[in-house]
Amino acid sequence: MAWKKIGIVGLGTMGQAIAEMLAKKQYTVFVQDATPELMEQAIKAIDGQLEKQVSRWALTGAEKKTILTHIQCVSSLDDFAQCDMVIETITEDAQAKHALFARLGHVCPEHVVLATNTSTLSVTECARVTMHAQRVIGTHFIFPVTTVEMVEIIRGLQTDQTTTDAVRAFVEQGLEMKAIPVYESPGFVTTRLICTLINEALHVYTEGVAHPRDIDDAMRIGYGFRHGPLEMADRCGLDAVLAALEGMFREYGDLKYRPAVLLRKMVRAHQLGVKTGQGFFRYDDDGDRIR
């Protein structure tokens, strides 16, 4: 059965990007955030992103209008009952996520798949508080969602085969993206490996081995990364990288996940990367690096 309506709860960077990608693929996307003001801001941000793509010739004005008509703001969680799948993209706060899953489990009929876009938290814990835990799954999209055509599909302890198969089919056939099936584990594949690389790049920098620009150039040119590890940290958000590393350090207890001291200092200084305009490098309002 082809899915048509997808819900997104939480319209931060990832929520906006996933909603935009789904709308481009002609899904009807129901979106919600904590307040009407936040939703309005998010829709404006999506509009801005699309306008930027028009200016880069990736879209026409008419295509932009059509995409926006596929995104519908809803005021109540009850509206998600008519979706085929709801993806949660709120902040990485376990308590907030659990509260949301409890409510979604109550309002959405059993056939509605409930997914979390968490990069480190436990899918099984989200499922535990949800009615019909077998339909809870993780779908970890990578930013920028419209160009990174890969999704990790995280199977929690109670996720059943029907849900896993349906989500995999949705990702591969509906979204035309590569689905990477993983079992629940802190950081899954992508977050675990990239955060380890970023943390090691921070150690290389603090040991005075090389300048941030040269560290990034070495990995970008030498190993074909689109961005070097430090710019990647800036783009993920240094606070998000710190939270992920702390989570993995807590879960695995392995010193290799202990966050570098400089990372903590920069987060305390609110130098969070692209979102604040200053991280290891400087960025303009569009998120483009200032060279």
Place this chain on the structure above:
Amino acid sequence: MNVLVLNAGSSSVKCQLYAMEGDVRVLARCRVERIGSDTALFVVETPQEERTRVLEVLDHTSAVRHVLHALAGVLQDGARIDAVGHRVVHGGELFSESVRITDAVIVQIKKLYDLAPLHNPAHVSGIRAIEANLPDVPQVAVFDTAFHHTLPEHAYRYAIPSVLYYRHKVRKYGFHGISHMYVSRRIAALLGRAEERVRIVSCHLGNGASVAAIAGGRSIDTSMGMTPLEGLMMGTRSGDIDAAIVPFVMAKEELSASEVQSMLNKHSGLLAVSGVSGDMREIVARRDSGDAAAVLAFEMFVYRLRKYIGAYAVAMDGVDAIVFTAGIGEHAHAVRAAVCARMTVLGVQLDEHANTQTTPLERCISTPQSRVAVWVVPTNEERVIADETYALVREGC
């Protein structure tokens, strides 16, 4: 026999219902736009009335169901749809003529998705939708590329490593074949000569535009290539450019492959040069009021078309008729006049009065002294699809 002609796009379905016996006539036209939404536009036109509705149409199957329901009101006295003909954009090297649709044919059309990623999947959706709604009705695929199957190898191959042709079928296929075939047959009839004895340059000038050299009823060259991007400058498509521009622009502007493809297909052509519109009517209006960018867009369009006509006249060792068809070809007399001006090398003499007449009919617009006949022939692709479908289904009875 009643034949439904169906043209399924990615989010639209357009169709015409023909009564084929006796005087062939159109019984009704339907179109469904914005499929996949709850605000789809559904339009039905019959000789008696035109109705428009907005409703939820989530997929092609339900779009076709709405169409068939509306057509049931047109068919009377137990009449039914006896066959369905589909326009299929890309037939690749596999299909040189129209075919009855079977499961094997659908598999082959699917194999061509890479070559027509926007069109062929939509056509298969249309075929499946008919299967679901009219399981016993025979279906026929009529290919836009089939008419150009007669291109000789020296015309369809590109001068790039041969392995790309053998591995990936990278070659010229050509498009608008249904239209070029229709006008070339009409021209032979209008000139009162056998198709085998006529050399035609057919100019299909719509928002997408192509030229075909047709000698003895066979296409021997055409301006569109492996995709509909090559050839003439179009409404929003660049047409021919130096292939090295693509990687150069990608590097300088940090564009991805899909962004540069979008740029060349949707943001180029008349729109890019004029800076205002891809619509030739607006370009001509602005040119007439002295807009320099519109003048340039118009001149580029005309110049590139003239080059193709000249090249194809040489390729055929002469030309008996130049024919204009489709939106711009049929209605833009300013374009026709500019293209045919100073074409004395071919002996073309335009009848300026005939050229500016506004009529929807087929008409000769050259003087009796012109060595090359110049014609305007309104295209009718749906009629070709209906005829091909009728012939194949009758043959199979």
